[in-house]
Amino acid sequence: MSSDVPDDATAPADRVKHVRIEDEMEQSYIDYAMSVIAGRALPDVRDGMKPVHRRILYAMHEMGVSSGSSHRKSSSIVGETMGNYHPHGDSPIYDAMVRMAQDFSMRYPLVDGQGNFGSMDGDPPAAMRYTEARMAPIAEELLADIEKDTVDFSSNYDDRLTEPDVLPAKVPGLLLNGSSGIAVGMSTNIPPHNLGELVDATVHLIDNPDATVEDLMEHVTGPDFPTGGNIVGRDAIYSAYATGRGRLRVRAEYEVDREAGQIVVTELPYQENKARIVERIADDVNDGEIEGIKDLRDESDRNGVRIVVELKRGANVDVVENRLLDHHLESTFGVINLALVDGQPQVLSLKESLQHYVEHRREVVRRRSEHDLAEAEDRAHILEGRLRALENVDDVVDLIQDSEDRDAARSGLQERFDFSEDQAAHIVRMQLGSLTSMEAAEIEDEYEDVQETIEYLRAVLDSREKLDGVIKDELREIKDEYDDERRTNVLEDEGQVTHEDLIPEEDCVVVITEDDYIKRMPVDQFDAQNRGGKGIIGADPKEGDRVSKVFRANSHDYLLCFTNQGQVYRLKTYEVPEMSRTARGKSAVNLLSLDDGEDLTAVVSTDEFGDDECITMVTRNGYVKRTSAADFENILSTGIRAASLEDGDELVDVEVTDGTTDLVIATEGGMTIRFDESEVSEMGRSARGVNGIKLEGQDRVAAMVATDESDERSLLTVTENGYGKRTLLSEYRTQSRYGKGLVDIKTDERNGRVSTAKAVTDEDHLIIMSESGQIMRIRAGDVSQVGRNTKGVTIMELAEMDRVASVTVVPAE
Template sequence: MSQISIEKELQQAYLEYSLSVIIGRAIPDVRDGLKPVHRRILYAMHELGNTFNRPYKKSARVVGDVIGKYHPHGDAAVYDALVRMAQDFSMREPLVDGQGNFGSLDGDAPAAMRYTEVRMAKLTSHFLADIDKDTVAFRPNYDNTLTEPEVLPTKVPNLLINGSSGIAVGMATNIPPHNLGETIAATIHLLDNPEASIEELMVHLPGPDFPTGALLYGREGLREAYRTGRGSVRMRGRVEVERRKGDLEAIVIREIPYGINKANLVERIAALVGERKIEGVADLRDESDRNGIRIVLDLKRGTVAEVLINQLYKFTPLDTAFNINMLAVVGGRPKLLTLKDALAQFLAHRREVVLRRSRFDLEKAQARAHILEGLRIALDFIDEVVALIRASASPAEAKTRLMERFGLSDAQAQAILDMRLQRLTNLEREALVREYTEVLQRIEYLQSVINNPEVLRSVIREELAELRDTFATPRRSQFLEHEPGSIDVEDIIPDEPVVITISQNGYIKRTSLEVYRQQRRGGTGVTGVQVAEEDFITTLITATTHQWINFFSNRGKMYQLKVHQLPEASRTSRGKHLANLLSLDDGEQIAAAMACREMEEGKFYFFYTRQGTVKRTATELYRNVRSQGLIALSMRPEDELVGVLEVAEDDEMILVSQNGYSIRFPVAEVRAMGRAATGVRGMQLRSGDGVVAGVVVPREGTQELLTVSAGGYGKRTPLAQFRAQSRGGMGIINMRITPRTGPVVGACLADPSDAIVLLTSAGKIIRISAEDISVLGRATQGVRLVRLEEGHVVVAFDLAPAESSA
């Protein structure tokens, strides 16, 4: 009893299985560009006589012949392959002419095989031309009862024209389709110039030509693919802008990238519109029909079509890459091919086919010439031949006597015996002589094809040129004249000042700063945002659309968005909930937000919490903010983050508490820490007090500390009145708090030229000039800034910088 190694046996079995999948199922042959299932389908149709000039046959008949004779697999797999060869949106040159429902770009399934009918496409006849002339090798089918071709004697460089895709064991292929005319032009150029470079071939074959059209760019990736076998080309849907009545516009998508499901694309666009990632779309319709694709987006008045088109390219598969991997079976093994390799292998196949065909035809011609020579002898001695035959006792005796008398071969003697009497007429004699002359010329030509490489080359060239002249069609995929860079919507969004508001319940919006007109101190304000009765605005920021907004939650996490990604809304709109924009945990709220251009080196984030804890951390540690957020600092369970400021190491800080106290100390007293650190004590708080604001002391300028209370009071106080202390002290009075003033809601630095924007719990906004606010000492309660309705308080405020406050 012999023993075997299980490990070695499994390795060998898996290797054989892998090769079987690679060679026999998933990877196309470089010569005819077909996988075995496609080759067997076409050969079965050929055997059935299911050609382009004959009636259609039921698909089930073809599938039955394929699985019964050549392909021992499921009928569904064979029918799927048959269907794909009939889809003009899958194949650049369909190989099957289908009648019935063969699916759609929307991913609709084809009708069952018993309902559809097929026949070969006209081009497919050139795949099987001369197959009966011993042009290719045949092998036994799976049960050794029939034979099938190992490869088709195709005149068509199908590997490049229709491309291929497939996944095998440990490897895959993904070859794009190309234009037939361009591919044949490149093939002829290589035939005439065997040393041609890839660049020279690309003059004739500039790139893929997809059946669904679309625009192409990324030529360098394409050159890399043609040079090495691996690379990529970018596809971009063709979009038009249509003018409508009333100065309205519509975006119409006329072509989509190859391989994209149209229904899924429409659903994706609809989802983006619903999520308000794409705004300005009034209606979305798919008006596609048998004449082509037509996806219509009606735009709202004032929407910039170019911006929305760029958003479509950025957020949907309307702009996508085709990754090229030119892997094919060469000599029974998978090989990565360059463009030149693919064309050269096809030409080598054509040489072999033409030579084998010529040898086959030469043998036939020589055999016919041999017979004609015998017939000529018989006609020259017709009387003697007739007498000899009449004198013979049997056909066998007549044949023997003819061979002995005239030196004929068995075949010649038999042909004479089979000759009809009508061949003895003068016309038939002349036809016989003419045929003999033509056969001799044919023999001479075929011998020149076999023996002279130049004649062989001219034959291949003529056949390719005829194929091109008959089947070439215009290119569908056009190259963009200018290579677009990475799509950045920001490039066409104006960098404009906006007001960003966040409510207590987490609703956020951005509004142009221009909608808030400047008023005098003491005014009643204008309605800035309508919120629910139990909601009110807590945060207001002025920024520009190209800035980042860094959000810091009460739990110490950081999130980040571009300002233009925030929902734009009218002055009275509530906006969109932050939960739809940020990945917030349950119970997590945004405690602070700040605008910035970039994370500068040498800068620090300064964190301060309700209980007076502070922390300083380098800003570069916060550059890579994930969509799920980033830990900004570790929080004690009973504490919460109040605010974050950007500081330099030589800055000074002022912390302000709700009970009207403040402390000023150097930032350097707070050592730089890591992101996950908790921090140190910044201010010793009295009972019931809590930090509400922090400001960075400027090194020079005319700014004062502006303090605002909940009761609508405020004042500007010279910074000189706030003496520097050591970190961790209890601080000094900043504002005298009374029942009328209410607690301090915040503080900031203000210049006389600044405008102040205040929000009330009633959802009203008032904008006043800072120079209208009195400059008072630390221990005063300030002056009235806004006249509040009963039961309402000031909940937030911010500065509108001088350059945007006009």
């Protein structure tokens, strides 16, 4: 079959390449990543500049916006940069220029800004049409000698102009102001440094190429942040300098005035937002995370930072200070000294960074010297011609006068006096007045000076030692001009002081209400009273709320908090906010992840469990279960399941037992049963448990006590109407589990139902709290010791409609 398709119609198809899509995607993404790495995100190790910063400064240089000129509108500078060198949006260009003008962002600002260039509070700068800028003097040091062929130039994005690939950089810009950026798959975060220290370290490295990082650190103490502050620990600095990576603890500068009750912050960690710090401190104070602060003021002005923290009278200053450090006044600066070396990203040590800078300066000084030498030799050549012309001044003048035009005069000079073309052209252009004897003397002096310059430049080019000497001299001149004192101090790391270290160990009373408000108070706030008193205010629950539990714990104890729904949570006693007797407390949902309808019903205070110990639990419906204490060692912040419950049942009491005790269960109806703990087998956390006591009617379990045969304590039973009694535990005989038990106390109209039962000695103290918040402390021995099946005596006088909520025991020791 013939075809009418021309032979060359298939030619484009011959140029089509078949490639795997994953290979093409991989290569394209690598090309994109390298474009971002080299063209936007990472600085060059030689001048420390990213392309956008380098282009802004070069555009200002080309515009003549130097440190000695007047300020120019920022929009003009941004427009020039964008139109000629940086083919991106005006917003990122302006943002980059703004940062170069911020004295809280740059250790040595490269732009001298006029107008609103933002603040430490995170306030944005004014629009570019309102602000003005010019180069800072130190920026000119980065551009010095750029016209002397010191660096390579490349075409700009539309091939109209050329731009420098790197700046000559008389100062080590990479470490001077640092840099930060996020590329594709990598990031850089380089802290700023003190110029004088960098110069000293660079000079030392030039003189001692084998110097170690430790040697260089004798000159470079550490990063020097523009906002001051303190770096805690020298080991972290060494790690960052030795490996190029490290984590620095940066701490605010503050003073603690104990007499005035103030903490005054005067310097903040680098790159921290001052307004946000103040706001977060205020939020933590309002949420109860930080206690002891009564007022917080930001008194900062143009002269510096000043944040005043006013402390409450009696506040633990060390605790407040530590809380502020933990959450607000100390931050981590992650050092990643990543920069471009020959166009490739590398993580660099301190020594490597300075080595690359020194090599760059050697190249710059060499090229500058070659450029200056060529110009000096050209000038010497011209001066030689002028001197020879002066020697033959009459003949030269006659020849020029007799020539028809300039070209003829130039040719005649070359033929008769053997001048070069450049010499002849220069002589033809000379004015007659330059042929005087005085002018001849000046030319001879200039010629001698040029010869000295040529000799010096040739010596520099021929000697590595002299070339390095030029670099060192220029660095020392820079130091003399711009050096200043360090702003950031380096503190020895004396170990992390934990919040717990600052909390005094003391016995506390923890109060919980039915609506799950919680607080703690020192036990010594409550003096012992006589039995039958009204007590004092110990809590002020809101309307409709009632006190449900009160218990004693040491401020450093771990608390296992059991809820009515069978969950258990863990927290330190000191995490419960300490408040006054009349305070309502803090909602427990801020400390524990409680669900709706979930209430705290039992708390076990313990530092650590023994290997053979168990958590023994009892429910309102009389179920008992034992679970190994080891199952409660790792408790999530959201809590874990302690027991499974039937509908309508709830967890009511918890004891820590060791397998050798008897359990005494008391009911609200005044019944008690005692049985051997071994009758309850150990079971997992998800188990329901076994029957412990047979309840009659509407009776429910009120409490549980662990005891043994040698126990000489009494069982204290307290009723809801404030009556109670003590009976020796030995009077409660051991029975089999799941019996009806024995009558313990009469629960008639006077007594009301049983509120709780505790095991006590005569010398123990009782802290009794009512639902309305009245609290009373008495000796247990003041409560009469009688037999079972009695009515008891008045323990606490209650107001009408008030009832006993809870009783806790403060051991005699």
